[in-house]
Amino acid sequence: MNRLSVATLVAPASLPPMAGETGSMNKLSVATAWLDGCSGCHMSFLDLDERLVDLARYLDILYSPLVDAKHLPERVDVGILEGSVSNADDLRQAQAFRDRCRILISLGDCAVNGNVPSMRNPYPLAAVLDRAYRENVTLQPQVPRVGVPALLPRVRPLHEVVAVDVFVPGCPPPADAIFYVLSELIAGRTPDSTQVTRFGA
Numbered sequence: 001m002n003r004l005s006v007a008t009l010v011a012p013a014s015l016p017p018m019a020g021e022t023g024s025m026n027k028l029s030v031a032t033a034w035l036d037g038c039s040g041c042h043m044s045f046l047d048l049d050e051r052l053v054d055l056a057r058y059l060d061i062l063y064s065p066l067v068d069a070k071h072l073p074e075r076v077d078v079g080i081l082e083g084s085v086s087n088a089d090d091l092r093q094a095q096a097f098r099d100r101c102r103i104l105i106s107l108g109d110c111a112v113n114g115n116v117p118s119m120r121n122p123y124p125l126a127a128v129l130d131r132a133y134r135e136n137v138t139l140q141p142q143v144p145r146v147g148v149p150a151l152l153p154r155v156r157p158l159h160e161v162v163a164v165d166v167f168v169p170g171c172p173p174p175a176d177a178i179f180y181v182l183s184e185l186i187a188g189r190t191p192d193s194t195q196v197t198r199f200g201a
Helices: 040-046 051-055 088-100 109-113 116-120 125-135 175-186
Strands: 028-034 059-063 076-082 085-087 101-107 151-156 166-168
Touching (some): 028 040, 040 076, 040 175, 059 076, 076 088, 076 109, 076 175, 085 088, 088 101, 088 151, 101 109, 101 175, 109 116, 166 175
Parallel strands (some): 028 059, 028 076, 076 101, 101 166
16 A cells, blocks of 8 residues: 555534534544553554644544543544553543543444454453462462452443444554544544555454
């Protein structure tokens, strides 16, 4: 695939206001987070390299592991979630993103289909916890109860717990695919990620 360039960017279209807002915005506001995954999709985002500088003309990243922000804003244009929904904290974060983001993107195979984290799904949760915290531990074998979010009985892809607007598969998705999706949103179009991605790529 030829590398997508900044020349494909156009000025952002006027966005319809979210509930309770008036007027349009000059830049798209963006929030990102990773749930149960390896953070590889965020690393792929960083692989945009110098294109990040150009995207900054059109995007404001308000909340992300990549910026110093502690709280998800009340209203965001684009939410990007990487990782599967595996524990109570993941579920709360997915629901908060859906509630606060006008457009929600499922980024990477863990978010799109569960991928590696969902490999525990064929086994009962108690057996998974025993294997990880009792059978394979030599000092103080015990299941942690404090400071660790409770695991859900099954790992879920993002779309099974909240509505998703855009799917971007890949493990991780290539930087060009992320750039394409963001460029389409900046231009006011709905991205068709099948043009630049495929499962397992």
